[in-house]
Amino acid sequence: MSSIQATRMLTPGPTPIPDRVRLAMAAPLLHHRKDAFKTILAENQVMLKSLFCTESPVLPLACSGTGGMTAASFNLFEPGEKVLVATAGHFGNRWVDIVTQRGLDPVVLRKEPGTSFDPEEIRAMLDDDPAIRGVFMQISETSTGVLHPVQEVAAVTRERNVLLVADGISAVSISPVRMDEWGIDCLITGSQKGLMLPPGLAFVALSPRAWKRAAEVRPQCYYFDLTAERASCEKNQTHYTSPISLLVGLHEALTMLQEMGMDNVFKKQWALTQMARTGIAAMGMELFVKEGRYTWGLTSVRMPDDLPAGPVVAKAFKECGVILTAGQGNLKDKVLRLAHMGWIDWGDLAAGLHALAWSLPERPSGAYIEEALDAYHKALGE
Numbered sequence: 001m002s003s004i005q006a007t008r009m010l011t012p013g014p015t016p017i018p019d020r021v022r023l024a025m026a027a028p029l030l031h032h033r034k035d036a037f038k039t040i041l042a043e044n045q046v047m048l049k050s051l052f053c054t055e056s057p058v059l060p061l062a063c064s065g066t067g068g069m070t071a072a073s074f075n076l077f078e079p080g081e082k083v084l085v086a087t088a089g090h091f092g093n094r095w096v097d098i099v100t101q102r103g104l105d106p107v108v109l110r111k112e113p114g115t116s117f118d119p120e121e122i123r124a125m126l127d128d129d130p131a132i133r134g135v136f137m138q139i140s141e142t143s144t145g146v147l148h149p150v151q152e153v154a155a156v157t158r159e160r161n162v163l164l165v166a167d168g169i170s171a172v173s174i175s176p177v178r179m180d181e182w183g184i185d186c187l188i189t190g191s192q193k194g195l196m197l198p199p200g201l202a203f204v205a206l207s208p209r210a211w212k213r214a215a216e217v218r219p220q221c222y223y224f225d226l227t228a229e230r231a232s233c234e235k236n237q238t239h240y241t242s243p244i245s246l247l248v249g250l251h252e253a254l255t256m257l258q259e260m261g262m263d264n265v266f267k268k269q270w271a272l273t274q275m276a277r278t279g280i281a282a283m284g285m286e287l288f289v290k291e292g293r294y295t296w297g298l299t300s301v302r303m304p305d306d307l308p309a310g311p312v313v314a315k316a317f318k319e320c321g322v323i324l325t326a327g328q329g330n331l332k333d334k335v336l337r338l339a340h341m342g343w344i345d346w347g348d349l350a351a352g353l354h355a356l357a358w359s360l361p362e363r364p365s366g367a368y369i370e371e372a373l374d375a376y377h378k379a380l381g382e
Contacts, residue, residue: 007317007321007322007323008321008322008323008348008351008352008355009323010322010323010324010338010339010340010344010348010349010351010352011323011324011325011337011339012142012170012193012297012298012325012337012339012341013142013169013170013190013192013193013199013339014192014193014198014199015192015193015194015196015339015341015342015343015344016196016342016343016344016348017196017197017198017249017343018196018252018253018256018343020252020256021196021197021249021252021253021256022249024248024249024251024252025198025245025246025248025249025252027248029244029245030244030248032237032238032241032242032244033237037242037244037247038235038236038237039236040247040248040251041233041236041237041238041242041247042236043251044060044247044250044251044254045057045058045233045236047251047254047255047257047258048060048203048205048254050258050262051172051173051254051257051262052172052177052179052187052203052205053177053178053179053180053181054179054180054187054205054207055180056179056180056205056206056207056208056211057205057230057233057234058203058204058205059203059204059205059226059229059230059233060201060202060203060238060247060250061201061202061203061204061224061229062200062201062238062240062241062242062243062246063200063201063202064190064192064199064200064202065167065169065188065189065190065202066094066098066202067202067224068169068188068189068190068202068203068204069094069095069098069167069188070098070102070221070224071202071204071221071224071226072165072186072188072204073098073099073102073104073136073165074102074217074220074221074224075206075214075217075221075224075225075226075227076134076163076165076185076186076206076210076213076214076217077099077102077104077133077134077217078217078218079102079103079104079220080103080104080105081104081105081133081134082104082105082106082107082129082131082132082133083099083104083105083106083107083132083133083134083135083136084106084107084108084109084122084125084126084132084134084135084136085099085106085107085108085109085135085136085137086109086111086117086122086135086136086137086138086148086153087108087109087110087111087137088110088111088112088113088114088115088116088117088138088141088144088146088148089113089114089138089141089142089143089144089146089328089329089331090141090142090143090144090328090329090331091138091141091142091143091167091169092137092138092141093329095136095137095138095167096108099136107125107129107132109121109122109125113141113143113144113146113331114144114145114146114288114289114300115146116146116147116148116149116292116293117137117148117149117153118149119149119152119153119155119156122135122153122156123156126156126157126160126162132162133161133162133163134162134163134164134165135153135157135162135163135164135165136165136167137150137153137164137165137166137167138166138167139166139167139168139170139171139172139177140168140169140170140171140174140175140295140296140297141295142169142170142295142298143327143328143329143331143335144288144289144300144327144331144335145288145289145294145295145298145299145300145337146289146293146294146295147171147175147293147294147295147296148293149293150164150166150177150182150184151178151182154166154182154183154184155182155183157183157185158183158185163185163186163209163210163213164183164184164185164186165185165186165188166184166186166187166188167188168187168188168189169188169189169190169193170193170194170295170297170298170341171189171194171295171297172187172189172194172195172203173189173193173194173195173257173262173265173342174193174194174266174269174295174296174297174341174342175266175269175270175295175296175297176266179205179207180207183207184207185206185207185209185210186204186205186206186207186210187204187205188202188203188204189202189203190202190203191203191246191250193297193341193342194269194297194341194342195250195253195254195342196253196256196342196343197246197249197250197253198246198249200243200246201243201246201247201250204226206226211230214226214227215227223240225239266296267379267380268345268380269296269297269340269341270296270379271346271375271376271377271379271380272296272340272344272346272349272376273294273295273296273297273299273340273379274375274376274378274379275340275346275349275372275373275375275376275379276299276338276340276349276352276353276372277294277299277375278371278372278374278375279349279353279368279369279371279372279375280299280301280338280353280356282364282366282367282368282371282372283353283356283357283360283364283366283368284364285301285302285356285360285364286301286302286304287299287300287301287302288300288301288302288335296341297339297340297341297342298337298338298339298340298341299337299338299339299340300327300335300336300337300338301335301336301337301338301356302334302335303333303334303335303336307360307361308326308333308334309326309327309332309333309334309335309336310326310332310333311359312324312336312356312359312360313325313326313336313359315358315359316355316356316358316359319355319358319359320351320354320355320358320359321355322351322352322354322355324336324337324338324352324355324356325337325339336356338352338353338356340352346373346376349372349376350369350372350373353368353369353372354369
């Protein structure tokens with residue numbers, strides 16, 4: 001019989017699951033078409049709208065976040081339409097692949113991984129090519145730890161007949177995202193990051209003008225039909241078989257977030273980010289995103305040329321029981337990612353910093369944990 005080693009999972013998905021959520025998902029199964037489950041879905045919808053800061057329905061889909069991204073491309077655009085994809089990392093590149101397979105015509109704006117976009121450059125591209133019907137981009141690029149200026153880009157797209165589709169998978173419930181106020185037309189997230197759930201759910205919300213566009217697009221995907229999902233959502237149902245236990249767990253997770261208060265959740269996430277960045281810098285490692293727009297839920301380390309990330313990640317797990325992650329794509333050995341999103345506290349992050357330092361060939365001296373904790377308390381205003 002195999003044994004499971006006790007670990008701390010400091011990865012950008014999946015993330016740790018609170019006991020309350022695990023116990024809720026372990027309850028006897030409800031029937032997905034009966035009143036007790038409908039009540040849960042109705043309450044989930046109220047809490048999801050609050051989380052997304054929107055008056056629009058937030059549709060739960062039984063899939064990963066990539067499924068939500070696919071649903072957006074199939075429901076909002078016709079094959080052959082031109083769209084702008086802004087990419088500066090692995091998941092921005094995923095948008096390119098998805099819209100290409102959908103049959104759209106992507107105009108690709110590429111930036112170096114670790115950098116962000118200039119909204120004025122996007123404005124100029126839209127001015128130069130009025131045929132562009134949509135902009136696809138990340139809010140948080142999970143592969144690098146960069147926040148993109150989605151609010152500022154939304155101010156550009158909402159001035160014209162261009163839909164903004166935003167991947168908020170490592171942003172929603174981690175840093176402020178105000179869908180209606182900012183003018184995001186399609187906002188997507190997934191269950192396995194800030195929402196403190198296992199993988200398996202995506203959430204998609206459309207603005208009124210995006211819903212108008214969805215009504216004009218011919219359905220071409222049997223499963224990812226958001227118009228049909230919305231009709232079922234209005235009856236407190238999902239269109240196809242519900243992932244019952246995940247949606248019950250979602251109810252508990254959303255309840256916990258409401259009890260904490262989202263302002264307090266964001267304050268904690270900001271403090272953990274300052275703790276991670278300070279600790280990494282204090283041990284002599286180089287931050288991948290040095291200044292400006294950095295993700296609140298993970299901090300990326302630029303590895304020295306002679307030290308790939310893989311052996312450090314392996315040693316941290318083997319000797320410290322801490323799961324870190326390397327980069328993705330061509331950054332696989334060049335970047336190490338220390339995540340601190342969801343059900344993570346300062347003690348977990350302190351263990352992660354220690355595991356990182358322990359796993360380096362030359363262990364750093366100095367009080368990097370103390371400096372990190374000082375930054376944490378300062379960010380909390382304590």
